[in-house]
Amino acid sequence: xxxxxxxxxxxxxxxxxxxxxxxEQHLGHNAMYWYKQSAKKPLELMFVYNFKEQTENNxxxxxxxxxxxxxxxxxxxxxTLQPEDSALYLCASSQGGQGYTAFSYEQxxxxxxxxxxx
Amino acid sequence: xxxxxxxxxxxxxxxxxFITINCSYSVxxxxxxxxxxxxxxxxxxxxxxxxxxxxxxxxxxxxxxxxKHSSLHITASHPRDSAVYICAKGAQKLVFGQxxxxxxxx
Numbered sequence: 001x002x003x004x005x006x007x008x009x010x011x012x013x014x015x016x017x018x019x020x021x022x023x024e025q026h027l028g029h030n031a032m033y034w035y036k037q038s039a040k041k042p043l044e045l046m047f048v049y050n051f052k053e054q055t056e057n058n059x060x061x062x063x064x065x066x067x068x069x070x071x072x073x074x075x076x077x078x079x080t081l082q083p084e085d086s087a088l089y090l091c092a093s094s095q096g097g098q099g100y101t102a103f104s105y106e107q108x109x110x111x112x113x114x115x116x117x118x
Numbered sequence: 119x120x121x122x123x124x125x126x127x128x129x130x131x132x133x134x135x136f137i138t139i140n141c142s143y144s145v146x147x148x149x150x151x152x153x154x155x156x157x158x159x160x161x162x163x164x165x166x167x168x169x170x171x172x173x174x175x176x177x178x179x180x181x182x183x184x185x186k187h188s189s190l191h192i193t194a195s196h197p198r199d200s201a202v203y204i205c206a207k208g209a210q211k212l213v214f215g216q217x218x219x220x221x222x223x224x
Contacts, residue, residue: 002162031210037159042120043204043214056211088159096210104149104168104209109161 003027004110006091012116013081021076021113023091031096032074033107034066037088049074050096081117088112121145122207124215132223137192139218141205148209150188152179155202155217164190164203195222 004025013019025032034046048056049068063085065077074091090112094105123142131137141150152165165172165179167188172179176195181188192199200221206212 002160033210042122042216043206043212045212048210050210058211090159090161092161094210104151104166106163106166107151107212108163109153112159112161114159 002108002110004091004093004108006110006113008113009111010114012118013078014118015081015083018077018079020078021089023074023110025072025093025108027093027108029093029095029108030071031094031105032068032071033092034074034076035090035092037090037112043090083117086115086117088114120215121213122205122215124205124218126218127216128219130221130223131195133196135195137195137199137220139190139203139220141188141190141215143186143207147207149207150181151206151212152190153204153206155204161204197222197224
């Protein structure tokens with residue numbers, strides 16, 4: 001257990017569905033991240049939040065909409081996805097904060113949500 | 119060419135062997151991370167380093183800033199070390215290598 005939980009662990013959705021992924025961290029961190037891991041490709045950063053503010057959007061399509069209501073919770077809202085969006089979506093958290101992006105902190109990862117878009 | 123390159127992509131060894139996984143990066147870094155991913159997807163951070171060498175149990179990570187190169191070593195390898203090992207560079211905005219799939223046979 002890393003102190004970062006993700007639900008659901010598996011999700012199958014059609015291209016017209018709307019669903020949400022949830023991440024919660026119990027580590028007292030103030031930075032949270034979404035990553036995507038597709039088959040045969042390296043992990044890719046999607047979004048970074050520091051103190052609930054989005055500080056990084058790695059050119060992610062608008063069909064992925066993140067939400068960070070507080071420093072402990074992070075959501076990824078999904079709508080009108082494509083089959084190529086099928087992947088493992090990982091959440092992580094770390095220390096860090098506004099203006100601290102030059103500092104490096106160890107990241108703690110959740111178990112991931114395996115998403116299949118049909 | 120990726121910003122972060124790992125070698126080898128796959129590595130199979132016998133229990134007890136000394137393992138080395140290499141990571142090269144193309145531009146300067148604030149930190150270099152080594153991660154371990156087991157089947158099922160969970161990722162654990164092993165090391166974060168910006169200079170020199172770190173050791174944790176049987177794992178050792180080194181980095182040469184001038185050569186833009188890092189290595190992860192495993193001494194006295196064991197089948198439970200079988201996993202994908204990933205290096206990544208950066209502070210919060212991590213850029214990842216492709217990973218090295220390590221299999222240790224008993």
